[in-house]
Each structure stands twice: as C-alpha cells, then as structure tokens.
Amino acid sequence: GESVGLHLPTLSVQEGDNSIINCAYSNSASDYFIWYKQESGKGPQFIIDIRSNMDKRQGQRVTVLLNKTVKHLSLQIAATQPGDSAVYFCAENSGGSNYKLTFGKGTLLTVNP
C-alpha cells in the first residue's frame, strides 16, 4: 500500500512464517518491475525482477506475482528469517529506452524471532 507522511506500511511476522508484501503501481504502460530490499544504513539491494509478459517469477525463497489487470505487484518471502527484516520497495519502468525507475514508498518488514 501507500504511505502517508513519515509512516511506512509495516508488516510484522514470526520467524519461519511466509511474508507477502504488496505494491500498487500507477502506470499501465509499465512493462518492467523490480523489488528492492533496503536494510538500515545501506543502499537498496536488488531482489528480483519481472517483465509484464509474465505473471509469476520465482527466485531463492522469493516469488514475485504480477497482476496487470489491477496493476498490483506482490513479493512473497518463504520461511522468513530475521535477516529479512528491512524496508522493501517495488519499482516500475515505463519501458522503451528510458531506464528510469519509479519507486513506491516502501514497506517495513519486521521478523520476530
């Protein structure tokens, strides 16, 4: 979801549970999407990407789902670990030769041991 002011959406899960982080994007012309993870004091780190000709892509413990009909993107993290605690950003690109990404506000994931 979207954040208002200084308050990020937050998700708190128990270690070992699965996490689902959601993102609504705005541009129906976007054809490329990325999820980034940002730990405290660090720059965003690439997790997984997906192109608009796909609706699902899997990585190691992570899955990204894309629903173009409702312009919705989700990141699923299996067997969440304390090291997964971070802010997660989705980003979209409108395609073509423009490499610019538009970032969402982010979701804070807290994993409780």
Added chain:
Amino acid sequence: GAGVSQSPSNKVTEKGKDVELRCDPISGHTALYWYRQSLGQGLEFLIYFQGNSAPDKSGLPSDRFSAERTGGSVSTLTIQRTQQEDSAVYLCASSLAVNIQYFGAGTRLSVL
C-alpha cells in the same frame, strides 16, 4: 570496483554552504542515477545520465542542485547554498543496458 562507491558516507555542513557528493559507478555501466531519500520515505529521483546523451534533470528540486558526469564514469552532485530541508540520504545507482540499478550505500547529508 565491485560495486557503486559513494563518498563521503556522511557530511555535516552549515546552512548556506555548498557541498559536493561523489559517485563512482560500476565499471562499464552506461547509466547513472541520483536519488534523494528523506527519513522514512521512498526514493525521489533527481537526475539520470545515459551515455553521451543529455542528462534527464527533471527531478532536480531547485536550481541549487546540479550534477556532472565526467568521462562517462564518475559523477558529482553539487548542492549550493544548502538549506535544512536538503538534509537526507543521497543515493547513487548505475546500470547497464538492462533495467536493474545497483545502488551505493549513500551519503547522509545533515545541514545544521
């Protein structure tokens, strides 16, 4: 280097002073980006360089902000006459032909 390098990691300055922030992108990456991240916020696009093309400056918040990229590699973001609202983390990223941007750790700017 192995990744995007930014310096300094922290910068404290007085209101009204000019600051320069440096970014060393991943070798061979043709695209370089600057973002600003305020506390608890997402990434605000500032400027984008792609090869020898004219930079996309559409995100620069005022004419106090400028950036250069010399020789298609190192970039410097300059903020003139800094204001307290300029306090933020300034992130640099670079990418190759694909869209994955690789980020540096950022420069935390504090304007007193």
